[in-house]
Amino acid sequence: GAVVSQHPSWVICKSGTSVKIECRSLDFQATTMFWYRQFPKQSLMLMATSNEGSKATYEQGVEKDKFLINHASLTLSTLTVTSAHPEDSSFYICSAVGGGAMNEQFFGPGTRLTVL
Amino acid sequence: GENVEQHPSTLSVQEGDSAVIKCTYSDSASNYFPWYKQELGKRPQLIIDIRSNVGEKKDQRIAVTLNKTAKHFSLHITETQPEDSAVYFCAASRGNTPLVFGKGTRLSVIA
Numbered sequence: 001g002a003v004v005s006q007h008p009s010w011v012i013c014k015s016g017t018s019v020k021i022e023c024r025s026l027d028f029q030a031t032t033m034f035w036y037r038q039f040p041k042q043s044l045m046l047m048a049t050s051n052e053g054s055k056a057t058y059e060q061g062v063e064k065d066k067f068l069i070n071h072a073s074l075t076l077s078t079l080t081v082t083s084a085h086p087e088d089s090s091f092y093i094c095s096a097v098g099g100g101a102m103n104e105q106f107f108g109p110g111t112r113l114t115v116l
Numbered sequence: 117g118e119n120v121e122q123h124p125s126t127l128s129v130q131e132g133d134s135a136v137i138k139c140t141y142s143d144s145a146s147n148y149f150p151w152y153k154q155e156l157g158k159r160p161q162l163i164i165d166i167r168s169n170v171g172e173k174k175d176q177r178i179a180v181t182l183n184k185t186a187k188h189f190s191l192h193i194t195e196t197q198p199e200d201s202a203v204y205f206c207a208a209s210r211g212n213t214p215l216v217f218g219k220g221t222r223l224s225v226i227a
Contacts, residue, residue, distance in 0.1 A: 031212065032212055034214050034215075042219070042220075043205060043217045043218065043219045043220050044160065044205070044215075044217045045217075046214045046215075046216075049214055091157075093159060093160075095215075097212050102148075102211075102212070103147070103148035103167075103209055103210075103211070103212065104148075104150075104162075104165070105150075105215060107159040107160055108159060109158070109159050110157075110158070110159050112157070
């Protein structure tokens with residue numbers, strides 16, 4: 001089946017630093033990738049939609065200058081949390097479309113970000 | 117945009133009983149309705165999905181029903197087992213648009 005990897009699986013950083021998270025589709029070309037954020041005991045909230053070679057589309061309330069998304073190829077999208085603060089601590093999950101039936105999304109394993 | 121409501125937020129059942137989780141959606145153009153199981157700290161796992169041209173789908177102990185007219189869909193788990201305990205999310209989308217998730221249901225199966 002379609003496999004999506006995410007790296008790193010967890011990261012701890014100091015306030016004010018930047019963190020990059022990678023999302024890769026390992027055995028298929030992802031036409032679209034999505035980035036979600038999940039706070040404890042809450043649902044997944046879409047942050048942005050990423051298409052290869054074009055600018056990401058951000059959801060309302062998500063700062064595009066803080067959460068930089070680059071989709072350089074059909075198998076890789078990156079999310080950079082710039083100037084991270086403790087309130088950015090969350091579980092970040094990517095998903096990719098293109099490896100299965102129409103609409104079907106394949107999720108990465110997630111990245112646990114803790115900002116001290 | 118799409119809005120998905122999910123009920124109940126928590127559900128406790130005795131082992132062997134059935135569990136039902138219900139979701140409603142607002143966008144009549146939505147045509148894909150997956151259900152995910154998520155264990156603590158892990159990615160959501162697709163357990164079953166249904167498309168708008170089908171009214172019911174079953175996979176062993178899990179079934180999903182869809183009522184397009186009423187814009188609601190339900191997850192049914194029969195003969196529940198302790199390992200079914202997790203958080204379950206419904207979602208809806210159309211085409212290749214992002215999934216919109218419900219708020220989740222924490223299912224506890226009591227042995």
